[in-house]
Amino acid sequence: MEKTVKKKSNRHMVVNSSLILKPMKQWAWLFMGPTVLAFAIGFVYPFIRGFMLSFTKFRTTSDAKFLGFGNMFGNYISAFKDPSFLHAFWYTALFTIVSVVLINVLAFAVAYALTQGMKGSNLFRTVFFMPNLIGGIVLGYIWSMIFDGILTSMNTSIMLESRYGFWGLIILMCWQQIGYMMIIYIAGLQAIPNDIMEAAKIDGASKWQTLWKVTIPNVMSSITICMFLTLSNGFKLFDQNLALTAGQPFVFKEDGSVVKTTEMLALNIYNTFYGQNTAARGIAQAKAVLFFILVAALGLIQLSYTRKREVQQ
Amino acid sequence: MAKSLSAQKRGEVILSIVFSLISLIWVLPVILVLINSFKLNTYVKTDTFALPLNEMSAGFSNFIKGMTYGNYPFLKSAGYSLMITLFSTALILVCTSMAAWYITRVDSRFCKLVYLLCVFSMVVPFQMVMFTLSKTADTLHLNTPWTIPVIYLGFGAGLAIFMFVGFVKSVPIGMEEAAALDGCGPVRTFFSIVLPVLKPTLISVGILEIMWVWNDYLLPYLVLDRTRFMTIPIHIQYLKGSYGAVDLGATMALILMSIIPVIVFYLACQKHIIKGVAAGAIKG
Numbered sequence: 001m002e003k004t005v006k007k008k009s010n011r012h013m014v015v016n017s018s019l020i021l022k023p024m025k026q027w028a029w030l031f032m033g034p035t036v037l038a039f040a041i042g043f044v045y046p047f048i049r050g051f052m053l054s055f056t057k058f059r060t061t062s063d064a065k066f067l068g069f070g071n072m073f074g075n076y077i078s079a080f081k082d083p084s085f086l087h088a089f090w091y092t093a094l095f096t097i098v099s100v101v102l103i104n105v106l107a108f109a110v111a112y113a114l115t116q117g118m119k120g121s122n123l124f125r126t127v128f129f130m131p132n133l134i135g136g137i138v139l140g141y142i143w144s145m146i147f148d149g150i151l152t153s154m155n156t157s158i159m160l161e162s163r164y165g166f167w168g169l170i171i172l173m174c175w176q177q178i179g180y181m182m183i184i185y186i187a188g189l190q191a192i193p194n195d196i197m198e199a200a201k202i203d204g205a206s207k208w209q210t211l212w213k214v215t216i217p218n219v220m221s222s223i224t225i226c227m228f229l230t231l232s233n234g235f236k237l238f239d240q241n242l243a244l245t246a247g248q249p250f251v252f253k254e255d256g257s258v259v260k261t262t263e264m265l266a267l268n269i270y271n272t273f274y275g276q277n278t279a280a281r282g283i284a285q286a287k288a289v290l291f292f293i294l295v296a297a298l299g300l301i302q303l304s305y306t307r308k309r310e311v312q313q
Numbered sequence: 314m315a316k317s318l319s320a321q322k323r324g325e326v327i328l329s330i331v332f333s334l335i336s337l338i339w340v341l342p343v344i345l346v347l348i349n350s351f352k353l354n355t356y357v358k359t360d361t362f363a364l365p366l367n368e369m370s371a372g373f374s375n376f377i378k379g380m381t382y383g384n385y386p387f388l389k390s391a392g393y394s395l396m397i398t399l400f401s402t403a404l405i406l407v408c409t410s411m412a413a414w415y416i417t418r419v420d421s422r423f424c425k426l427v428y429l430l431c432v433f434s435m436v437v438p439f440q441m442v443m444f445t446l447s448k449t450a451d452t453l454h455l456n457t458p459w460t461i462p463v464i465y466l467g468f469g470a471g472l473a474i475f476m477f478v479g480f481v482k483s484v485p486i487g488m489e490e491a492a493a494l495d496g497c498g499p500v501r502t503f504f505s506i507v508l509p510v511l512k513p514t515l516i517s518v519g520i521l522e523i524m525w526v527w528n529d530y531l532l533p534y535l536v537l538d539r540t541r542f543m544t545i546p547i548h549i550q551y552l553k554g555s556y557g558a559v560d561l562g563a564t565m566a567l568i569l570m571s572i573i574p575v576i577v578f579y580l581a582c583q584k585h586i587i588k589g590v591a592a593g594a595i596k597g
Contacts, residue, residue, distance in 0.1 A: 020493040024419055027499045031415035034408040035470055036427060041453065042467015043434050046445035053445065061448045119329050126583055127336040130343075132590075133579045135528025137546040138568055141553060142342050145349065145561065149361025175342070180590065187591045236438050239530050243550065269440045270531075285444065292441040299436035 054285040059278045067282075075286035084259050085287055088268035095166065095264065096234030099173050103230050104223070107178045111185030112211070125186070129179035140243020143172045159248040165262035169237075169244055176240075177233065181226045188222030189215070228302040235295055238266040247271070265291055343572065350375050350566040357561035371562055379566035383552045387567055390548040393458045394527060397544060401465035402522045405473050406515055408466055413477030414507055418486070428478060434471035439531060442468075447535040456538050464536055465526055473518050476593065480514040481507075520582075520589035527575070545571045 024031075049061065055072055058064035067074045079085055110128060114121040131139065147158045147168050158164045192215065200210045216223075241247075247260030247267060263271070269291060272284035349357050351372070352365040360369060380387050416424040446464070450456050455463050484507070492502045508515075530546035537544075543551065549571070552564050579586060 020490060020499075021419065023493070024415065024499045028415065028419075030500065031411045031503075032424075032427070034404075035412040035466065035474070038408070038463050038467035039427070039430070039434075039470045040467070041449060041455070042446065042464045043437075043442065043470070044430065046442035046449055047434075047437065049445040049449075050442050061445060113328060113332065116325075116328070118325055118332070120332070124332050124336055125587070126580075127339050129583075129587060129590075130340070130576070130579060133524065133575045133586075134572055135530065135546050137530045137550050138528075138571060141549060141564065141568060142346055145357065145361060145565065146342060146345060148358055149345075152358050152361075175339070183587055183591050238440075239528075239546075242530075243553070266438070266440050270443075273444055281444070288438075288440045288443075292437055295438045296436040 050285055051289060054282065054289045057279070057282045059281060075282045076290070078283045079287045079290060082272075082283065082287075083253070083257055084263065085265075085268055085272075087259050087261070088263050088265045091166075091262070092235060092237075092264045095169065095237075096231060099170055099177075099234050100227060100230045102170065102174055103177050103181055104226055106174065107181035107226065108185050108223075110178060111182045111189055112215070114182070115186060115189045125179075125182070128182055131176045132180050134176075136239025137243045139172060139176060140240045143168065143175075144244050158245060162249060162261035165245040165248065169240060169262070172240055172244060173234075173237070177230060181230065184222050184226050184229075185219065188219035192218045224302070224305060228298065228305075232295060232298055232302075235298065236266055237264055238270070241267050242270075343576075346565050346569050346572070349562065350379075350569045352562055352565075354560045354562040357565065375560075375562040375566035376570070378560065378563040379570065382560065382563045382567060383548060385543055385548060385551070387548065387570060390543040390545050391571065393542055394544040394546075397458050397461055397465075397533065398523055398526045400459075401462040401469070401526045402519055404462045404466050405469055405522050406519055409470055409473035409518075410477050410508065410511055410515065411503060412470075413474050414481050414503055416474070417478050417481040418489075428474065431471045431474040434468075435475065439468075443531065443535055446532075450536045456536055458537065458542050461533060461536055464532070465522075468532070469522060469525065472521065472593070476518050477511065477514055480511060484510055514592075516585050517589035517592040520586050521593045524586075 053061065053064055054075055056064040056066050057075075110124075114124055118124075134142075144158060147164065151157050151164065156164070158168050196214060196218065197210065200214045205213065241262070241264045245262045247263035249261055251259045251261055253259065260268075260271070265287075269284055269287045272280055272287060345361065348363075348365055349361065352360075352363075352369050352375075353371045356363070356365075356369040363369065365371065412427070416428050446468070450461075450464055455461060488506055489502055492506055493499075497506075528546065529544075530550060533542075533544050534547050534550070537547075539547070549564070549567060552567070553559055
């Protein structure tokens with residue numbers, strides 16, 4: 001019964017009788033108007049304008065001057081020559097790799113344990129997910145209090161040593177995101193058909209063998225989703241970075257430039273935009289475009305990867 | 314057989330105990346906020362893990378100071394946070410569900426273009442548009458708590474449209490056709506027939522938008538007129554970002570007051586929240 005309904009719905013997803021189509025089109029302004037207008041204001045226009053501004057020199061949007069065809073990519077070249085930007089890129093990449101591995105391994109382990117029919121697993125699930133409800137700024141300040149509480153007794157601070165800032169942010173992100181990824185892994189684990197697991201048991205597979213040969217291959221789609229979610233969360237991280245260390249400690253170079261040792265990409269772009277040197281805003285916009293290309297590329301790889309998997313299944 | 318069963322049970326008990334301990338560690342940061350919000354400022358840094366007893370105790374003074382700390386009333390920033398979150402979420406739910414229904418059913422070239430742009434907007438990081446967006450919002454006077462929902466609708470439309478279109482595609486069209494034959498116009502068809510069917514997705518999208526808008530820092534910080542309007546994240550960042558000594562006790566009291574409603578909200582509708590997150594993740 002259900003199947004026939006589904007088939008029918010697929011065939012008739014689009015209205016083709018003019019009886020309905022005509023009155024619907026008359027109301028297009030009401031159905032589409034508000035969203036399209038807001039979307040144009042909140043996304044399309046700022047995106048196009050931002051892209052154009054990356055080829056200009058500007059302090060505010062109205063005084064933009066095109067750099068000229070000979071120097072069209074001047075802002076991009078300056079961005080690549082900026083040591084703080086390069087540092088932020090490598091720092092972000094390293095942070096993302098470490099956090100992706102840690103969060104996914106731990107979240108999967110927790111999800112696996114919680115789906116073994118243990119007592120109180122619902123309560124544990126509630127507790128592990130809780131940090132996701134708290135915003136990044138607040139999370140950052142809670143953890144900076146905790147880390148400084150520990151480090152004060154060692155006569156140091158999270159603002160003074162970059163390795164503390166790095167691992168502090170890793171701990172914070174693990175605390176926040178393990179619960180989120182756990183939810184997705186639990187959904188994947190619960191979707192494995194029972195008969196597969198029973199067949200493995202009857203065939204005499206050990207628990208370890210079942211995990212590697214049956215369970216993990218069957219939750220590959222959840223693993224892909226979580227990998228890419230943590231990957232893009234890592235690259236786009238801003239609030240927690242700002243609240244925990246805000247890039248401290250700073251290193252002042254001989255040529256007068258400053259490298260903020262725990263500054264990630266998003267914060268670097270923000271600081272370039274709203275720092276004291278307002279003449280660097282064109283460079284900031286160029287950095288933002290590069291950042292967009294990086295994040296979008298990751299998103300597109302994810303899309304094609306999940307699509308491929310869907311076809312296989 | 315009996316032996317292995319009892320061994321299995323013992324294993325389960327041990328696992329339960331281990332997870333109880335981990336759970337305790339998991340809530341510890343929140344408990345530390347609670348403890349330190351009752352502690353005098355000077356002891357927060359040196360005795361973070363001690364209970365606020367005897368000379369360390371600040372009573373409720375941190376909360377009294379917290380209410381106006383940062384020269385801005387906390388209830389005002391909390392009120393703006395609540396208002397912006399509710400208005401933005403309501404606006405997003407109504408407008409994008411209508412648009413998604415239209416996009417799916419009419420499926421014209423324009424609809425396809427809007428849908429494609431929406432999907433595209435999902436992979437664009439906020440930093441790409443933040444400067445031009447805040448300038449645009451200024452020019453159009455969308456920089457108040459009453460008008461910022463328009464910006465949220467614009468920047469948040471992508472995910473919402475994507476999720477609604479995914480659901481509307483699976484809704485059979487028969488009922489809508491029947492309603493049209495009975496003389497029901499598109500507006501009434503949508504609100505009395507389509508919208509009730511969309512309820513599960515409305516809840517999922519609503520939860521995701523509430524979590525996003527309530528906790529969002531950078532967008533309201535750049536868009537709102539900062540001298541007049543603050544939200545909770547802006548207020549807390551302002552305390553730490555301002556120069557001079559920070560009163561950590563009062564800050565913790567403020568943080569506690571801002572996370573208690575969130576935790577109550579979570580405990581009250583955790584089933585929907587967890588379901589909404591799972592649905593959003595799998596679609597996005």
